[in-house]
Amino acid sequence: MHSASKERGAADFLLSGNGVKSAPGLFGEAENSCIEPKISARGVNFYYGPKRALKDINMDFSPRLITAIIGPSGCGKSTFIRLLNRMNELVPGTRLEGEILLDGLDIVAPVCDVAELRKRVGMVFQKPNPFPKSIFENVAYGLEINGSLARRAIEEKVEDSLKKAALWDEVKDRLRESALGLSGGQQQRLCIARCLAVEPEVILFDEPCASLDPISTAKIEELILTLKKTYTIVIVTHNMQQAARVSDRTAFFLMGELIEYGGTGMIFKAPHDRRTEDYITGRFG
Amino acid sequence: MIKRNKEKGIEWLFTALAFSSLVFLTGIVIVLVKEALPIFSTVSLPAFLGGESWYPTAEPPEFGIFPLIMASFWVSAGAMLICVPLGVGSALYLHELAGERQRAVLKPVIEVLASVPSIIYGFFGMVILAPFLQDRFNLPIGLCVLSTSIVLGVMATPTVASIAEDALGYVPRSFREASFALGANRWETLTRVIIPAAGSGISTAVILGMSRAIGETMTVLMVAGGAAVVPSSIFDPVRPMTAAIAAEMGEAPVGSDHYHALFAVALALFIVTFAFNIIAELISRRYRLKLGLSR
Ligand SMILES: Nc1ncnc2c1ncn2[C@@H]1O[C@H](COP(=O)(O)OP(=O)(O)O)[C@@H](O)[C@H]1O
Ligand SMILES: [Mg+2]
Numbered sequence: 001m002h003s004a005s006k007e008r009g010a011a012d013f014l015l016s017g018n019g020v021k022s023a024p025g026l027f028g029e030a031e032n033s034c035i036e037p038k039i040s041a042r043g044v045n046f047y048y049g050p051k052r053a054l055k056d057i058n059m060d061f062s063p064r065l066i067t068a069i070i071g072p073s074g075c076g077k078s079t080f081i082r083l084l085n086r087m088n089e090l091v092p093g094t095r096l097e098g099e100i101l102l103d104g105l106d107i108v109a110p111v112c113d114v115a116e117l118r119k120r121v122g123m124v125f126q127k128p129n130p131f132p133k134s135i136f137e138n139v140a141y142g143l144e145i146n147g148s149l150a151r152r153a154i155e156e157k158v159e160d161s162l163k164k165a166a167l168w169d170e171v172k173d174r175l176r177e178s179a180l181g182l183s184g185g186q187q188q189r190l191c192i193a194r195c196l197a198v199e200p201e202v203i204l205f206d207e208p209c210a211s212l213d214p215i216s217t218a219k220i221e222e223l224i225l226t227l228k229k230t231y232t233i234v235i236v237t238h239n240m241q242q243a244a245r246v247s248d249r250t251a252f253f254l255m256g257e258l259i260e261y262g263g264t265g266m267i268f269k270a271p272h273d274r275r276t277e278d279y280i281t282g283r284f285g
Numbered sequence: 286m287i288k289r290n291k292e293k294g295i296e297w298l299f300t301a302l303a304f305s306s307l308v309f310l311t312g313i314v315i316v317l318v319k320e321a322l323p324i325f326s327t328v329s330l331p332a333f334l335g336g337e338s339w340y341p342t343a344e345p346p347e348f349g350i351f352p353l354i355m356a357s358f359w360v361s362a363g364a365m366l367i368c369v370p371l372g373v374g375s376a377l378y379l380h381e382l383a384g385e386r387q388r389a390v391l392k393p394v395i396e397v398l399a400s401v402p403s404i405i406y407g408f409f410g411m412v413i414l415a416p417f418l419q420d421r422f423n424l425p426i427g428l429c430v431l432s433t434s435i436v437l438g439v440m441a442t443p444t445v446a447s448i449a450e451d452a453l454g455y456v457p458r459s460f461r462e463a464s465f466a467l468g469a470n471r472w473e474t475l476t477r478v479i480i481p482a483a484g485s486g487i488s489t490a491v492i493l494g495m496s497r498a499i500g501e502t503m504t505v506l507m508v509a510g511g512a513a514v515v516p517s518s519i520f521d522p523v524r525p526m527t528a529a530i531a532a533e534m535g536e537a538p539v540g541s542d543h544y545h546a547l548f549a550v551a552l553a554l555f556i557v558t559f560a561f562n563i564i565a566e567l568i569s570r571r572y573r574l575k576l577g578l579s580r
Contacts, residue, residue, distance in 0.1 A: 085466060092385075119468035129459035132482050142467040145477065191463070198467055 036104070038063040038202060038232040039084060039121075044098035046079055048091070053079045055256045057098075061202075066224065066233040068247035068264065070240060072279065075253040077236040078126075081204045084234065085121040086114050102202070119146075122200035126207040128187035130179035130194070135171050138179045138190055142198035157197055165193035166223050185216025192223065203227065205235040209242065221246050240280060244268050252276045317555060320548035324348065327542050333549065339513040339524075341533065341543040348546045350553070352515045356430075356523035357499055357554075359516055360509065363434025364441055364498040369491055371438070372445025376487075379446070380453040381475055392450075399443035407507035410436035415508060424520050428510035431519040436508050437498045445494035452486025453479060489569040496561040500554070502527040526554045 037060035046054040054076050061067050069077045082088045083100060086107065099106050107117050119142070130138050139158040143149050149157065158175075162168040167189040171182070179190055188208055195203060205224065209217040224246055227233060237243050243250050244264060251261040252273075260267060260276045271277045325333065328348045336349015379391055410432055419427030456479050464474040480487070510522020513529065524532075530547050537543040 087462065087466060090462070090465065115468040115470055117468075118466055123466040125459060125462065125466075127459060129457070129463045131460055131463065131478055141464070141477070142469075145467070145469045145473045194463075194467065 035062055037061055037101075038103065039234075040101040041080075041083070042099045042101070044080075044083065044096070044100065046076075046083060046088070046097075047095040048079075049093045053256050054083075057258050059251060059258055059261060061232055061234060062249070063232045064228060064230070065248040066228050066235060066246055068243035068250045069234065069236045069253060070238060070243050070250060070279075071253035071259075073238060076256040077238075077253055078206050080253070081123075081206055081234055081236055084202070084204055085118050085123050087123065089114070119198045120200055121202040121204065122195035122198065123204045123206065124188070124191050124195055124208050126210050128184055128191050128211070130182070130187050130190050132178065132180055134176050135179045135182070135190060136175040139194050139197050142194060146198070158193075161193040161197040162190075164196050164227070165189045166219065166226075167193055183216070185212050185219060188212060188216070188220060189223065192220075192227075196227075200231065202232040202234070205233065207236050207238065209237070209239070217242070240268075252279060254279070313555075317548060317552045320545060321552045322545075324542060324545035324549050328546075333546075334553075337515060339529070341537070341546060346542060348542070350526070350529075350546075350550055352513045353524055353526045353529050353550060354553070355515045356509065356513075357525040357527070359430050359519075360433045360437060360505065360523065360525050361495060361498045363430060363519065364437035365491070365495055367435060367438025368441040368445050368494050368498070371442045372490065372494060373449050373487060375442070375446040376449035376453055376490075377475070377480075379450050381471070381479075395443045395446050399447060403440065403501060403503045404507075406436050406440050407504035410504060410508035418520075422520060426510055426522055428508050429520045429522050430509075430516050433505055433509045433523070433525075434519070436504050437501055440501065440504065441494040441498045444497050445490045448490035448493060449483075449487045452483040452490060455486060456482045485568045485571060489565045492561050492565040492568070496558045496565075499561070500527065500558050502531050506531050526550050530554075 039061040041057050041059045044054055044057040045052060057080060069081065071077055079088065083096065084102075084107075088094050088096070096108060100108055102117070102121065106112065131141065133141070136158055139161050140154050143154050143157055159168065159172075162171060167186060170186060171190075174181075179187065182190060192203075192208075208224075209220050212220065221242065224233060224235065235243075235247065247264045249262065250264045250267040252259045252267065252271075252275075254275055260271060260273045267276065268280060271280060328336070333348055333350060334354070335351055336347065337351050338347040338349045339352055340347040375391075375395065379388055379395075383391060411428070414435060415427030415432050417427070418424060418429070418432055460478050460482055461474055464478045469477070505525050506528045509525055509528055511524050511528065511532065512522040513524040514521065516523050530551055533543065534547055537547055
């Protein structure tokens, strides 16, 4: 664990979802209003056809913090974060109620440009999914579709992104080789680099280590911690140790509902809800 | 003990069945080569392949198959010009744009189209297309390179469409998601990710469509016009290799030079289609490796 966690703990308790049990803020309610949430979900219900997958979620994400979402498989974690970059729109027959605000602006509104939104809110998926292209082309992809950068600028950006993703040293001599020749952990860091290249403000991680070995997992976790300085990070995981290691705040989902949301230390040491406690102590899930 | 023997027997049966294709293939090659070889004591290989006169029943006979090769080549090339854009276009439409309901109708229609017997296509070419072309372009005869290309192209389209659509379907959904998540739109995702990823599969589709066009016989016999002359325009009647074999085999006395020459034509045809299929297989194997899919 990192030493910063102690000092951070207190402030972390403050931002919490409306109508959800949370730890009392040590500095009172006033502290709450000082930090504008980067993303807010308000009264969000989500349906796959007739099936309601999310039930009245209210949740704020603070800038430059890592928020973990935990919960048993099928509880709606992926569904929820895929709303934040509107990926669920690719699934036919779905319906969303409520609003989701990014810097106070509704991203669900018809006027919102979804491509623009996805450049601001990047995503790293559960299974590493590099394109069957070279390492270089993978990272350059997001820059090329925007089409405004010169070749030289793209090259610099690719190098920079690979460095930020802690992959540069491993691939700098083989940028032209296929990304599919990399190991799983390297592929996932490549996906992170690819995401960083378009300069997002928020990065959504959906179980980024689910298919990786412990060493690769440790590297990714370390990387996520360094990214925290610049980005707002949301990480879905059903590995509770991982949530405890990397996150500042933790939300517990169960069957489409947000059960409890607060500082990570509090959620793991003194959860308020019986169901959270049961889950964390491994009594189910 | 009896049970053991029975199991062994069944195992042998299936092994034999599995190897029967290999036996057939070997048998075909042996017969083709054996029956084709004697012609080369009458004409040399270069004269056979490069000779411009195919008069197998004249006195003395001439066995130059260059006009037949050119006929097959032009007719297939023309068919490609039709079936590649149509087939690949349909595949892209089906894959990207068609809704569930359109797909549910179009996909089976394409499959049925692929299974329509070739004589029906030939019939259509003969009684509708050829008279139309004759009329429209004021030709002495409507059966020509153009009519054959059109019919063969339409025939090969469903094959190309169906295989290309499968290739597009094999592209993992995760590529599409990754692209969208980076802010790409549908068009960018299609042209920069999906089509390149399916590229080798699409080329396999094209090659298989092509080998279908080259090997097609019945249609060609009906609509190509039959003249064994190197075509100088798309309105010339031609006699592709398959048509020559089908039309003449019945009349060539067994064991005659003509008979052996037709076998040599068949061998040439076999080598060409075999090469196409090998190329298709190599490409699709590389493509599977590229996508990281194992067989
Ligand atoms: N594409 C889909 N169509 C229908 N139902 C889905 C789809 N994706 C997820 N679901 C359902 O929504 C619920 C939440 O799924 P998901 O968000 O993937 O859970 P988690 O990520 O927490 O494991 C599950 O019950 C799942 O069956
Ligand atoms: Mg999930």
